Amino acid sequence: MKPADKKAYDKDYAQAKKTGKPFFPYAIYKDTIIAGLTVIATIILAITVRAEVGEPVNPATTDFVPRPEWYFYFAFELLKIFKNQDALTPVIMATFMVPNIMIILLVVWPFIDRGPERRIWKRPFALGMTVIVTGLLCYLTWMGANSPAGVASQGLPLSGLDEQATKGMDVYMANGCGSCHMVAGVGAPGPGPDLTNEGAKGWDNAKMIAWFKAPKAPMPSYASLPPEDLENLATFVNGLGTKYK
Amino acid sequence: MTTKDIGPKNPVQKGADATIDFVDERSGVKTGTRWFLFRNIPEGTSWFQTLGFTAMVVFGMQAITGIILAMYYVPDTQGGAYKSIEYITNEVTWGWLVRGMHKWGASVMIIVVFLHMARVFIWGAYKYPRELTWVTGAMLLLLTMFMGLTGYLLVWDQKAYWATVVAVNIFASAPILGPYIGDILRAGPEFGPATLSRFYSIHMLVIPGAIATFIGLHLYFIVRLGISEPPWSKRRLRIERDEEDARRAAAREKAKALPGSVNYPASWPVEAEEATR
Incomplete structure (x- = not known):
């Protein structure tokens, strides 16, 4: 804003204030009504939809469905979009780049948009941002709310499994891998990458086990699994798409 | 304003007046109240401009219900945390209601804060001279999100635990500072008893303190600069x-x-x- 615009605004606002009304009671009564209704709505929600207590924590079992509260669904869905380790959709976009760019933009926005215009229909860029950001947040939240919570229990449609791979698949199923990964069309479409052709990478079991123990975020560590299970799981995963289709 | 003395006052009122005068002489509380409550605001302020006050009231509600929950909650990973939540939910008088209000209050607060921000954005109310009001408000939005993140773990059930493990992993994966942030959040390299105490402390002391501070700044800016006028008043x-x-x-x-x-x-x-x- 140019100094002249600032001066004009100050003058205009002083005028508005002069012809205005005192905060108490002209504004505070509206505030009280809306705040009161909001608190009442919260109490009604608390009464009708009781807060439940889930299963107690057991860090030894990794059979879990890592789903955040609804207000983080957008971040969760972002992980599904950028779930690959390739250059186009790297995980770091969802875990670091996009959130931080959004946060920085949010904080410094008044120093980017400094024009004197306040009417939204004369600020097409700001209007577009409002629509796009709100729309995207709503869409991602909706997607998160409708994402499958787990994997079908009947098993994976794979053939050619030997004894070790069958054991590995059991480990895969028992530890909820399918709530983040997909194999042959079964499982959740993210946040983890599709593992249908994981064997094509040509990793050996040692490398795969090292990954299970210290994977890249957002995947949690599976170091607590027994070594035998890890070995079987690694065999299973390393054969996906090559030996076991 | 001068008033005529019409006779001896009620001694109680006299005493009250003297007390208020005594305090005002030293603190300027009368001037402050007048500055805060009886400041003029532009005519035709909208119902949409009640969302900021509403967010503050919801924060107050979260503070009160949170204090009550803290009277019963035990940040113990050996089953104590989980049992205390069960105890609050099933045994404590009105405990289920207090916990429900606190839980739903978090969602309500996020919604109200977001709507408040949308109103400010659409109205261009962050423009001169209110840029810093926006910055403090943006901080409050981030702090509110962190409040939701840290509070989630305290229930110490499977869903909360694993969602938080993933969330902390994400923080820890950030370049350069990430590993340090991860260690600070987890209170070490592993998720454990110290992590729960740390989240408890962050959720109950660090963030509420920060939120209260930023609400103070936010309010100071609002009162000093005045509430914005609707661009189409x-x-x-x-x-x-x-x-x-x-x-x-x-x-x-x-x-x-x-x-x-x-x-x-x-x-x-x-x-x-x-x-x-």
Whole structure:
């Protein structure tokens, strides 16, 4: 804003204030009504939809469905979009780049948009941002709310499994891998990458086990699994798409 | 304002007046109250401008219900945390209601804060001179999100635990500072008893303190700079109409003054424009 615009605004606002009304009671009564209704709505929600207590924590079992509260669904869905380790959709976009760019933009926005215009229909860029950001947040939240919570229990449609791979698949199923990964069309479409052709990478079991123990975020560590299970799981995963289709 | 002394006052009222005067003399509380409550605001402020106050009230509700929950909650990973949540939910009088209000209050607060921000954004209310009010508000939004993140773990059930493990993993994966942030959040390299105590402390002391501080700053800016006027208030629209009229009148004068231009009857353009308005 140019100094002249600032001066004009100050003058205009002083005028508005002069012809205005005192905060108490002209504004505070509206505030009280809306705040009161909001608190009442919260109490009604608390009464009708009781807060439940889930299963107690057991860090030894990794059979879990890592789903955040609804207000983080957008971040969760972002992980599904950028779930690959390739250059186009790297995980770091969802875990670091996009959130931080959004946060920085949010904080410094008044120093980017400094024009004197306040009417939204004369600020097409700001209007577009409002629509796009709100729309995207709503869409991602909706997607998160409708994402499958787990994997079908009947098993994976794979053939050619030997004894070790069958054991590995059991480990895969028992530890909820399918709530983040997909194999042959079964499982959740993210946040983890599709593992249908994981064997094509040509990793050996040692490398795969090292990954299970210290994977890249957002995947949690599976170091607590027994070594035998890890070995079987690694065999299973390393054969996906090559030996076991 | 001068009032006439009409006789001896009620001694209670006299005492109260003397007390208020004593405090005011030292603290300026009367001036402060007047500055805060009886400041003028532009006429025609909208119902949408109640969302900030509402967010503050919801924060107050979260503080009160949170204090009650803290009276019973035990940040113990050996089953104590989970049992205390069960105890609050099933045994404590109104405990289920307090916990429910706290849980739903978090969602309500996120929604109210987001709507408040959307209102400010759409109205361009973050523009001069209110840039710093926006910055403190953005901080409050982030802190509210962190409040939701840290509170989630305290229930110490499977869903909360694993969602938080993933969330902390994400923080820890950030370049350069990430590993340190991860260690700070987890209170070490592993998720464990110290992590729960740390989240408990962050959720109960660190973030509420930060939120209270930023609410104070936010309020100070709002009162000092005044609440923004709706860009389409009656007063603004009137001014815009007057400006438009003046502009058109000037254009008409200019057209008239141009040599060789047709001399329209004085009433013609006015009528034509009145019709199109």
